[in-house]
Amino acid sequence: MPNLGLMKDNYRWMAPVYSSLSRWVFGRQLEEAKTCFLSNIPNKTILILGGGDGKDYSKYRQRLQGDFVEKSASMLHLAKRNLQGAALNFILGEPAPAKKYDAILLPFVLDTFSDQELDAFFEGLGGKLKAGGKVYLSDFHQTDSAWQKAGMTFIIRVFRLVTGHVRKDLPDYSSYFDRAGFQLVLEKSWQKGWIKAQIWEQIT
Numbered sequence: 001m002p003n004l005g006l007m008k009d010n011y012r013w014m015a016p017v018y019s020s021l022s023r024w025v026f027g028r029q030l031e032e033a034k035t036c037f038l039s040n041i042p043n044k045t046i047l048i049l050g051g052g053d054g055k056d057y058s059k060y061r062q063r064l065q066g067d068f069v070e071k072s073a074s075m076l077h078l079a080k081r082n083l084q085g086a087a088l089n090f091i092l093g094e095p096a097p098a099k100k101y102d103a104i105l106l107p108f109v110l111d112t113f114s115d116q117e118l119d120a121f122f123e124g125l126g127g128k129l130k131a132g133g134k135v136y137l138s139d140f141h142q143t144d145s146a147w148q149k150a151g152m153t154f155i156i157r158v159f160r161l162v163t164g165h166v167r168k169d170l171p172d173y174s175s176y177f178d179r180a181g182f183q184l185v186l187e188k189s190w191q192k193g194w195i196k197a198q199i200w201e202q203i204t
């Protein structure tokens with residue numbers, strides 16, 4: 001059980017400017033990647049892990065029910081304001097270990113995990129889903145484009161400096177999902193595959 005009083009708020013400085021910055025650099029693409037499949041999930045119990053300030057979900061807040069879990073108190077504070085009226089529990093720290101969800105949303109959060117954290121996360125992922133549950137991943141992916149690689153290196157450096165990110169690269173999400181026994185159901189991409197929204201489900 002984490003000591004919430006002592007939990008470090010790595011996004012304290014980034015939280016107030018995060019959404020404006022992301023919109024300035026990527027326009028509406030990151031918002032679209034986070035929300036393009038939301039029509040698939042009305043009346044379902046969802047987990048939004050690392051949902052940040054929640055701004056991009058505000059249009060859909062009437063159909064969101066479940067848990068919104070954040071590690072940053074500053075982000076969570078903004079999310080509570082941006083998602084007023086949603087049937088969400090706002091949780092600082094971690095989701096309840098035994099709780100299961102119909103859908104788990106992972107919006108640009110796994111790229112902040114270390115390899116060890118990813119291993120542990122994917123080991124427990126199946127156990128957090130109800131039968132037929134799905135995982136909605138929105139994130140940056142490795143590409144062959146030189147300018148996208150340079151852009152990603154720059155973004156990672158900024159985040160390492162300002163928010164203490166531990167990673168120096170992007171995880172290969174498909175190999176984590178494959179090893180955890182998931183298959184890809186649906187995918188949409190932007191910027192020639194640099195940004196992707198994906199739905200994954202467990203192979204039964």
Ligand SMILES: C[S@@+](CC[C@H](N)C(=O)[O-])C[C@H]1O[C@@H](n2cnc3c(N)ncnc32)[C@H](O)[C@@H]1O
Nearest residue numbers: 049050051052069070071072075107108109112
């Ligand atoms: C790169 S930001 C993305 C924020 C938001 N999802 C968005 O796309 O606008 C990553 C967010 O994940 C949160 N985070 C990182 N690790 C987490 C964890 N283990 N549990 C919950 N939140 C986490 C951070 O506090 C931060 O708000």
